[in-house]
Amino acid sequence: MTGPTSQSIDELVQTALGELEGIDNPESLDRWRVAYLGRRGSLTQVLRGIAQLDVEKRREAGALGNQAKRTLEERLEQRLQQVNQTQQEQAFIRDQLDVTLPGRPSPIGRLHPTTQILREICDAFGAMGFSVVEGPEVEWDHYNFEMLNIPKGHPARDMWNTLWVDYQDPSNSRSMLMRTHTSPMQARVMESSQPPIRVIVPGKCYRYEATDATHEWHFYQVEGLAVDDGITFADLKGTLYEFARRLFGEERRVRFRCDYFPFVEPGVDMSIDCFACKGEGKGCRICRDSGWIEIMGAGMVHPKVLAGVGYDPEKYTGFAFGLGPERIAMLKYGIDDIRLFYSNDLRFLRQF
Numbered sequence: 554m555t556g557p558t559s560q561s562i563d564e565l566v567q568t569a570l571g572e573l574e575g576i577d578n579p580e581s582l583d584r585w586r587v588a589y590l591g592r593r594g595s596l597t598q599v600l601r602g603i604a605q606l607d608v609e610k611r612r613e614a615g616a617l618g619n620q621a622k623r624t625l626e627e628r629l630e631q632r633l634q635q636v637n638q639t640q641q642e643q644a645f646i647r648d649q650l651d652v653t654l655p656g657r658p659s660p661i662g663r664l665h666p667t668t669q670i671l672r673e674i675c676d677a678f679g680a681m682g683f684s685v686v687e688g689p690e691v692e693w694d695h696y697n698f699e700m701l702n703i704p705k706g707h708p709a710r711d712m713w714n715t716l717w718v719d720y721q722d723p724s725n726s727r728s729m730l731m732r733t734h735t736s737p738m739q740a741r742v743m744e745s746s747q748p749p750i751r752v753i754v755p756g757k758c759y760r761y762e763a764t765d766a767t768h769e770w771h772f773y774q775v776e777g778l779a780v781d782d783g784i785t786f787a788d789l790k791g792t793l794y795e796f797a798r799r800l801f802g803e804e805r806r807v808r809f810r811c812d813y814f815p816f817v818e819p820g821v822d823m824s825i826d827c828f829a830c831k832g833e834g835k836g837c838r839i840c841r842d843s844g845w846i847e848i849m850g851a852g853m854v855h856p857k858v859l860a861g862v863g864y865d866p867e868k869y870t871g872f873a874f875g876l877g878p879e880r881i882a883m884l885k886y887g888i889d890d891i892r893l894f895y896s897n898d899l900r901f902l903r904q905f
């Protein structure tokens with residue numbers, strides 16, 4: 554019986570290594586290992602055949618056979634590492650960049666409900682020829698009260714719960730406050746320009762207020778002012794009626810009732826008929842069964858206010874109004890707590 558020759562061992566090694574090169578996964582590598590190095594593997598059988606050789610040939614073939622076995626084992630180990638690494642890299646790339654995944658939606662911002670309603674209000678008046686101006690939130694007592702016919706010690710000051718700022722102008726002992734309304738801009742606008750005037754003033758106001766569902770210590774107002782030769786109460790009514798219809802629907806009716814604000818005469822509050830119960834007023838949460846909803850204060854600019862800014866009250870007349878945009882938004886969108894506007898709860902804000 555003939556045993557393995559150095560040539561047949563060499564051929565076997567070459568074939569095995571050739572196959573090994575083409576293998577690219579651990580399962581096939583294992584099959585390769587069993588086929589050559591396993592108990593019944595080709596190399597194992599060759600090594601067994603060495604025992605049948607003559608003594609001299611056996612030594613030489615034994616050395617060759619052992620060398621062959623080591624070679625295959627080493628190359629198997631190397632190949633196994635290569636295959637594992639390639640597989641890891643491929644998995645990494647696959648998991649990192651799955652081009653089939655849909656894109657991540659980027660969060661889209663939106664306008665705060667107050668901003669939205671402010672824009673709507675400004676658009677409505679803008680279409681009627683009013684331009685938008687803004688004024689300081691920290692204001693002099695002089696503009697917030699005195700120029701508006703509310704002198705120091707006047708009981709009308711009690712209508713505004715005021716946040717005073719701890720600052721006094723040493724030169725004239727005037728004091729500062731967080732403006733309690735946007736009305737001080739009436740005086741500032743008239744001081745710095747001449748009629749005809751048609752402006753609206755959106756802006757933040759502050760009051761020393763215990764908050765509840767309908768009161769905030771900070772909120773917005775939109776002031777309106779129109780002054781010219783020959784402006785009458787009919788202009789006020791027409792303008793505000795048009796506004797109410799633009800914001801709350803063509804079929805709205807309006808109601809004016811006497812009210813008191815020191816800087817207008819006569820002064821009114823304006824209501825719209827309830828759009829929720831259509832003025833029926835039965836079990837209605839929005840108008841509390843009255844059928845009417847108050848939406849703003851207004852009136853003809855007081856002659857003292859006109860005279861205070863140097864206008865001749867015999868020549869010029871005007872009307873002014875002030876409304877609360879949050880209240881308008883609450884009515885329009887059925888929001889029942891004004892504090893929601895500024896508590897930064899995205900669950901609320903995302904609804905608009």
Ligand code: PHE
Pocket residue numbers: 733734735736814817820850851852873874875876
């Ligand atoms: N400034 C008044 C308020 O805050 C509202 C108002 C403005 C009333 C203009 C009449 C005219 O209550």
